[in-house]
Structure formats: structure tokens, C-alpha cells
Amino acid sequence: MSYDRELVAAKKAASLAARLCQKIQRALLQSDVQSKSDRSPVTVADYGSQAVVSFILEKELVDVPFSLVAEEDSGDLREESGKEILNRITALVNETLAGADTYASSTLSEESVLTAIDKGKSEGGPIGRHWVLDPIDGTKGFLRGDQYAIALALLDNGKVVLGVLACPNLPLTSIAHKDTAPTEVGCLFYAQAGSGTYMEPLDGSSPVKVTVSDIDNTEEASFFESYEAAHSMQDLTSSIAQKLGVKAPPVRIDSQAKYGALSRGDGAIYMRFPHKGYREKIWDHAAGCIVVTEAGGIATDAGGNLLDFSKGRFLDLDTGIIVTNQKLMPALLKAVRESLEEKSSSSSL
Numbered sequence: 001m002s003y004d005r006e007l008v009a010a011k012k013a014a015s016l017a018a019r020l021c022q023k024i025q026r027a028l029l030q031s032d033v034q035s036k037s038d039r040s041p042v043t044v045a046d047y048g049s050q051a052v053v054s055f056i057l058e059k060e061l062v063d064v065p066f067s068l069v070a071e072e073d074s075g076d077l078r079e080e081s082g083k084e085i086l087n088r089i090t091a092l093v094n095e096t097l098a099g100a101d102t103y104a105s106s107t108l109s110e111e112s113v114l115t116a117i118d119k120g121k122s123e124g125g126p127i128g129r130h131w132v133l134d135p136i137d138g139t140k141g142f143l144r145g146d147q148y149a150i151a152l153a154l155l156d157n158g159k160v161v162l163g164v165l166a167c168p169n170l171p172l173t174s175i176a177h178k179d180t181a182p183t184e185v186g187c188l189f190y191a192q193a194g195s196g197t198y199m200e201p202l203d204g205s206s207p208v209k210v211t212v213s214d215i216d217n218t219e220e221a222s223f224f225e226s227y228e229a230a231h232s233m234q235d236l237t238s239s240i241a242q243k244l245g246v247k248a249p250p251v252r253i254d255s256q257a258k259y260g261a262l263s264r265g266d267g268a269i270y271m272r273f274p275h276k277g278y279r280e281k282i283w284d285h286a287a288g289c290i291v292v293t294e295a296g297g298i299a300t301d302a303g304g305n306l307l308d309f310s311k312g313r314f315l316d317l318d319t320g321i322i323v324t325n326q327k328l329m330p331a332l333l334k335a336v337r338e339s340l341e342e343k344s345s346s347s348s349l
């Protein structure tokens with residue numbers, strides 16, 4: 001089945017949301033230190049991005065039922081204390097739509113913004129079509145001025161069939177070699193089941209097909225992990241890398257930009273092992289997962305099971321998420337298993 005129409009809508013929605021986020025991040029980085037510790041810019045951008053994506057998808061695909069599983073909801077904005085922020089979000093959404101040809105004459109009221117945000121309350125699941133959205137993935141990176149992504153995917157009967165990752169701060173050329181001069185930034189990755197993965201500049205066209213690294217020697221592999229130590233056990237990933245003989249230091253970047261960078265071969269492995277008790281959400285992986293698998297990669301949990309997006313808003317996982325190419329996966333799984341066993345035997349001593 002083709003999802004061409006959905007892909008066009010998703011690219012439009014994610015690009016416009018990226019424009020909104022870029023505007024806020026630029027203002028944030030130019031602001032003084034005091035307002036940098038204030039979390040409201042990211043709040044405004046999170047909600048604004050979700051409202052824009054929800055509004056555009058529904059308008060573009062007006063003839064089909066609309067279901068959206070998204071990270072944010074409007075609860076806090078409906079409180080008395082949320083009034084001012086709602087006002088800022090509404091102005092921002094309207095400014096963003098005004099800059100888009102097709103929607104230049106659309107003006108949303110505060111109530112319509114709340115409604116658009118709350119469309120994201122769907123539970124997803126194994127039946128029918130559901131959009132999956134992280135309006136800003138990597139909020140900590142966003143605040144630091146680093147990497148973040150707008151991540152949008154479509155589930156059809158529990159399978160991810162389409163994914164778009166807008167990465168406003170990711171260089172258009174490989175990030176593998178830190179010593180090369182910085183290039184233009186802003187990448188849009190997209191993939192449709194069975195059709196490969198493409199990347200184009202966020203503000204342009206000219207897509208190029210991308211593929212994951214084809215290396216088969218673990219010693220040559222470099223690996224990505226979360227920037228935030230609180231999001232992944234870096235001692236565990238370091239022990240796995242050591243078993244594999246990986247020589248390069250870990251590349252730590254925020255958000256699903258990791259999946260995008262992996263899909264074009266900037267690195268060969270992504271490992272993510274959240275601390276005990278954390279439950280992964282589908283919007284943190286759905287778009288990234290199809291972007292990397294359509295580029296020839298494979299994403300599994302620590303037990304080698306493919307990620308299952310059909311269980312509702314959460315992923316039901318064995319321990320962690322690992323992503324690499326087909327050739328390296330057996331060695332990676334073995335190293336993961338051994339390191340996890342060592343970890344559990346040392347903690348039971």
C-alpha cells in the first residue's frame with residue numbers, strides 16, 4: 001500500500017513545526033542567562049509544535065478519520081496559570097501558519113489551539129491508523145541549543161508505515177568527524193515502508209537516498225547514545241563497547257537525531273539502556289525506527305525482539321533498545337547479553 005499522500009502531509013506538518021521551534025530556540029539562545037533557566041520557551045515550543053502538526057495533518061487529510069498519539073496535552077494550559085502561555089502559543093502558531101502559503105489565511109483561536117493539542121490523546125493500539133508525534137524530542141538539547149527533533153510517524157494496524165524526522169540543528173553532512181568544518185544545518189529524514197529512507201535539507205528539496213553504515217568490523221564501529229546520562233546507563237554501554245573492541249569514544253547527542261544520523265551512516269550503533277523503572281513511549285522511537293530500518297538497519301530490544309508499536313502509548317520492552325546494521329547485530333546482541341549478565345551477577349553479590 002502507498003502512503004504517498006500521508007507522507008506529503010507529514011513532511012509539510014513537521015517542517016512547519018520545525019520552523020516554529022527554530023524561531024523559539026533562536027530567541028532563547030539570544031536571551032539573558034536568567035531567562036535561559038526558565039523552562040517556558042520549551043513549553044511554548046512543545047505545545048506550539050504539537051498544535052501545528054495536529055492542525056495541518058487534519059486539514060490535509062480531511063476525508064479520513066484522524067487519530068493522534070502525542071506527548072503533550074492541554075491540561076496545564078486550561079488552568080488560570082496557563083492563560084498567558086496559551087496566549088503566547090496561539091500567537092506563535094498563527095505567525096507560523098501565516099508564513100505557510102496554503103495556510104496563510106488560517107487564524108486559530110485559543111480554543112482551537114487547545115483542541116488541536118488535545119487531539120493527541122489517542123491510545124494507539126493494534127487496529128486502524130494512528131499518527132504518533134513527539135513535538136519536540138530532546139527538550140534538554142533544545143534548551144542547551146543542541147540537537148532536537150520533531151518526530152512524526154504513522155501506524156497502520158500496529159506497524160509503523162511512515163516516519164518523518166525534522167532535525168533543525170543536525171548538519172547536512174556527516175557528524176562522524178568532529179574536526180571537519182561545520183556545514184549547513186537542518187535535515188529532514190523520511191521513510192515509507194518498502195521505499196527506503198531519504199534526507200533533504202529542511203528548507204529545500206533535492207532528496208538523497210541514505211543507507212546505514214555497511215561496516216562489519218566491530219572495532220571500526222562508533223556508537224551513539226543519549227547526551228543525558230540520566231537517560232541511559234553509560235557504564236553499561238561502555239562495557240558493551242569494550243567487549244566489541246570499539247575504539248572510538250561514544251558520540252552523545254540528544255533526541256531521535258541519533259536515528260537520523262545512523263540512517264546515513266554517521267555511526268554504526270545506537271544503544272539506549274534507561275535506568276530501572278523507566279517506560280519507553282512510542283513517540284520517542286516510532287519515526288526513528290522506520291527511518292533507520294528503511295535505510296537497511298535493524299532496531300530491537302536487548303533480547304533481539306523487534307520493537308512493537310501496537311501496544312498503546314508505551315513500548316513493552318526487554319531492558320533496552322539497540323540499533324545497528326544487519327552485519328553487526330549478532331555481535332552486538334552477544335555483547336549486550338554478556339554485559340547484562342555481568343551486571344546482574346555483580347549487583348546480586
Ligand SMILES: Nc1ncnc2c1ncn2[C@@H]1O[C@H](COP(=O)(O)OS(=O)(=O)O)[C@@H](OP(=O)(O)O)[C@H]1O
Nearest residue numbers: 136137138139226227228230231253254255274278
Ligand atoms: N529517565 C529517562 N530515561 C530514559 N529516557 C528518558 C528519561 N526521561 C526522559 N526520557 C526520554 O528521553 C527523550 C530524549 O531522548 P534522548 O534520551 O535520546 O535524548 S537525550 O540525549 O537524553 O537528550 C525524552 O524525550 P522528550 O521528553 O521528548 O525530550 C524523554 O521521552
Ligand SMILES: [Mg+2]
Nearest residue numbers: 134137138284
Ligand atoms: Mg521525546
Ligand SMILES: [Mg+2]
Nearest residue numbers: 071134136137
Ligand atoms: Mg517531547
Ligand SMILES: [Mg+2]
Nearest residue numbers: 071136138139
Ligand atoms: Mg518530554
